[in-house]
Amino acid sequence: MEFAISDQIRSVHAPPITEVKGWLASREPDPGRPLIDLCQAVPDYAPARQLTDYLATCLDDPAMAKYSPDEGLLEVREGVCARYGRVYGAAPAPEGVCLTIGASQAFWLAIVTLCRAGDEVIVPLPAYFDHPMALEMLGLRPVWLPFDEKRGGVVDPAAVERLITPRTRAILLVTPSNPTGVVTPPDVIHELYSLARRRGTALVIDETYADFIPCGAAPHDLFADPHWGDHLVQIMSFGKTYALTGYRAGCLVASDEFISHALKAQDTMAVCQPRITQHAVLYGVRHLDDWVAGNRLMMERRHDLFRSVFTRPGNPFELAASGTFFAWVRHPFPGRTGREAARRLAVEAGVICLPGEVFGPGLEPYLRLAFGNIREEAIPEAVERFRGLAV
Incomplete structure (x- = not known):
């Protein structure tokens, strides 16, 4: 049968x-x-030669084939946080960072930590297709915010608020957007964050393409708020940043408490990001800003x-x-x-x-x-x- x-x-x-x-x-x-x-949004250029040369020296280390802590090596998370300080003007603490197998796994960790079957997530259209696919597999309801061509695809916080119900667990934002490329202005991000705080829900921001914002502008300054972790969950990727898409280099950034619960899912899902990927990220955040x-x-x-x-x-x-x-x-x-x-x-x-x-x-x-x-x-x-x- x-x-x-x-x-x-x-x-x-x-x-x-x-x-x-x-x-x-x-x-x-x-x-x-x-x-x-x-x-497919894959960089056609190779990783930096100095990065791949460095990784070649790592392969002789027997530790490279072993597990790391579930959340990732401390020195890597410290390096990631230092780069956040340079890019955003403020940074999470290493305890608020979990290194993941790409941004897609970070999204899963965020959603399974936030939601249970039957909950709702507000999803602006057009949506990166992996997100609603994941929500539907988990028995969650995407609540669609229609695409507004007159606004150039920029999300309208007032329209988002009209969609919030008692079942709303998160407002999802992808900026710069995949698939439109539109960058959500920092003031709109602040409005959405304030809305999430006021209505007792989470703002989940996927910033996979944040390193491609024109002129290198800071995406936002939410990490400067000492209480940012109460209502913000960030998903980040280093795959496009360092041309490491096949290395699956992502991270989840949230409050210390949120990460402590997300690690329960991390341990059953992947245990940890591969060490070789962590070392690639560490080299990148330390040496490759230019x-x-x-x-x-x-x-x-x-x-x-x-x-x-x-x-x-x-x-x-x-x-x-x-x-x-x-x-x-x-x-x-x-x-x-x-x-x-x-x-x-x-x-x-x-x-x-x-x-x-x-x-x-x-x-x-x-x-x-x-x-x-x-x-x-x-x-x-x-x-x-x-x-x-x-x-």
């Missing part, structure tokens, strides 16, 4: 990047027109070039919102889904991107484009393929 798959997980959609790349099976390779990948700033400037140039070329007259696709890593685009096919538009781009134009509907309900008119994989010299050709697709 065949075993049963849970109905709860059956109802969750499959990973969208895998689906999109599967469409290419029907496309004949064209050496003169190679595939342009605007699908390297990170250089890559931010490079990604800003990519975005600025893309925006200037894409918005020239005659493009049937419209730019709805964008930022250093992403563009959120309205496709020109009325009555067609984003999936249909994205598949046409993949098969006919050799450009892969993600359909809007994988980022939440009602987003079929949109597509997400990512700049991580495309160098500046390839951007004009990529935009021409959009312009050339028959409407």
Whole structure:
């Protein structure tokens, strides 16, 4: 007798990047027109050479193959906190940091510590698809805040407050946004934090792309509030920051008490972040600030070039919102889904991107484009393929 798959997980959609790349099976390779990948937000540049040289020296240490404390090595967490002080102007204590296997695991830790089945989490649209997938698997209800194109995708705190109910356990914010690239201004973040405090809920901020905010501006100064941990939970990643996506380098930042409970889940889920990843993070936070700033400037140039070329007259696709890593685009096919538009781009134009509907309900008119994989010299050709697709 065949075993049963849970109905709860059956109802969750499959990973969208895998689906999109599967469409290419029907496309004949064209050496003169190679595939342009605007699908996954993976830096196309390698980690800093001095970092990889350092890691090579670590591998001879037998301790590198052993567990660390669940929350991570103290010297790594101290180094992370010192970098927070440089970036944010204030920092959590090491006891408020848990190193995780990417930001995705940090999100799981945050949510299982905050919520129980049947609770609600307010999720602004468009949403990074892994977040609602996780919520639905855990039996939680995402409460959708509609995308407001007139506000440029910036969340309206007053609209968030109207969605709060007695079941609301968290307000989720991703800034800079994946998928739109939009940076939430610090004053709006403060309003959301004040709202969470006033209504007795948590503000959960995913700042995976915080190191790509234009001009290197500080994302916010919430850590300067001595009581920040009462209502703030932060999710962070070093994967994009140091081009270590495969190393799965993330962290969860919260109050000491919150982390003490999250470690119960950490121990049953992963035990600890791998030591080699922790040493990569430690080297990065100690030595690579200038390297990170250089890559931010490079990604800003990519975005600025893309925006200037894409918005020239005659493009049937419209730019709805964008930022250093992403563009959120309205496709020109009325009555067609984003999936249909994205598949046409993949098969006919050799450009892969993600359909809007994988980022939440009602987003079929949109597509997400990512700049991580495309160098500046390839951007004009990529935009021409959009312009050339028959409407």
